[in-house]
Amino acid sequence: FSWALFGFKSLGLILLVVSACGLATLHFEVADDASYMAGGMLGALVVDLSTPVLAVLGTTLVLFATFLFGLTITAAISWLDFIDRVGATTLRLISGTAEKFDKWLEDRKQAVAAKQRLASRKKVLDIHIEKEKKRVPPTIKTFSTNKAVEKSPRVEKERQGTLFATTSVRELPAIGLLDAWQETNDSGFSKESLEAMSKLLELKLKDFGIVIEVTAVNPGPVITRFEVQPAPGVKVSRITNLAKDLARSLAIVSVRVVEVIPGKTVIGIEIPNEKRETIQFSQVLSSPDFDLSTSPLSMALGHDIVGKPVIVDLGKMPHLLVAGTTGSGKSVGINAMILSLLFKSTPEHVRLIMIDPKMLELSVYDGIPHLLTPVITDMKDAANGLRWCVAEMERRYKLMSALGVRNLAGFNKKVEDAKKAGQPIIDPIWKADPTLLQDDQSAPELEALPSIVVIVDELADMMMVVGKKVEELIARIAQKARAAGIHLILATQRPSVDVLTGLIKANIPTRLSFMVQSKVDSRTILGEGGAEQLLGHGDMLFLPPGGGVPTRVHGAFVSDEEVHRVVADWKERGTPVYIESITRVSDESDGSGGSFGDGDEESDALYDEAxxxxxxxxxxxxxxxxxxxxxxxxxxxxxxxxxxxxxxxxEMGNNGSREVLAPPAPRD
Known part of the structure; x- marks a missing residue:
């Protein structure tokens, strides 16, 4: 308790009461017959004392100032804080009033614009209704996912079964090793829904100022292609540049514009389906198209946009470049190609060389009888393998030249015909070993030669490790190896110009692109854009040999379990017959006298025991x-x-086995 503060506030209270009574006496009137005044006796006293000196106005000012002073002391009021609060309240009132006024103006403008837009749309709708009466409906091809699939005779034969199971290396594995596809109850797209989608597409493009007319609709398992006829004077590039805006307006992932459809004057707009169908690999292999393909190098890629199987022949390509980013389905696509060869050809017709820098994708195939060498994971061995392919190519060309044939098929036919006639052909380029006796040597008979497929899973890694040597070897094989029956499948994740060099691209015209990251990558692999707009998970563009327009293919799905079952089946049928010189540097290519351990094998301490x-x-x-x-x-x-x-x-026979000629050593 503070006496000073109490006294100060008491003084303020006295001043407040005195000034208030004086002001009341001056400015508030009472009845004439009243016996009191408004300010009481205190007020009358104050007025009587001050009025003669200050007059009424002066007395009022002095009393009002005294009243405010007393109020400030008594109530402890800060007039600066009071002024700040009054100012802030005033500003809030002004700001709120201005905002409400602006909102009222904006609502009024929007209402006017809405009326104008409604009138414009009504006018356009009237024109559209009038035009719709004259519109020719598009040709719609219905697609159903549960349609009856025609199966090949091979599948029907396998369903009947055999009395005794055969595991011969000359027999092909059963398609039943693959997972059977499940037929769904989805009836596909109705004609009404497809026609509604075509009208929506026309309206969306009209919003961008482009007039088109949908002439045909081709639904498929993954996408639906709308064939549209642009109005006269509309450039296709305008529609192509609007692909992303069109996808946004339709609320879909991507839209691909096909600028040229062979044989037609329309362009194609491909829109992904809301429900995507999974294409099983067994569904493609069971088709008559794969069974009727006579080439041992036939490969099943998947289905086209209308659900038809896509079967390609590696022998006609004769080499293939594959590109695709992570998650695009490239590894599954390569597995589908390899399994196609395993289901179509025996080791007698096709042999494989696999190069797997990642040591993951192709290692599962190690041990199948089709391999010429174990799966190569060392890039130095990969360069030696390609060098062996070049030497084998030259050897085959010498044989074909000596026999007067032009390709491997002609060579094998001539060799088989000679065997059937009982007059086998002797190797014309065989040379006797001067270190052995002439009586113990004789020229071998010619055998039919298999096609050789070299599969490289990651070309970029091999190019970084080995570099220019690999590029030259690939170019030599790509230029000349078609007639010799040697084919390349080169895959890479990043189709940049430092990996797919001009020399490689010039000699490998057949391309297969899964989804890539940018339009630049698409142009590098295909020569045009479009691969960056694919959907991933096996969606691909196939550019056939001879150029032309890329074909969109939906890749078939192959699970790891299916791959393991097929590989295990082939391993039971036979063991691989490896050629050890494939991954070793030959004497011709290395004149340094060999590396450590390449000396005389008979000097090996374990040779006699072997x-x-x-x-x-x-x-x-x-x-x-x-x-x-x-x-x-x-x-x-x-x-x-x-x-x-x-x-x-x-020597090694056709089935990969060797016969022991020497008798066993006598025991003591």
Missing amino acids: VQFVTETRKASISSVQRKLRIGYNRAARMIESMEAAGVVS
């Missing part, structure tokens, strides 16, 4: 020698080659 094992067990396989002696694969392979040169074992 010969004894082979002659006693009568098994001349590299894997058995490797397991018995617990040595590496290359060392065991060199021992078998040395035994062949010494006459202990025979």
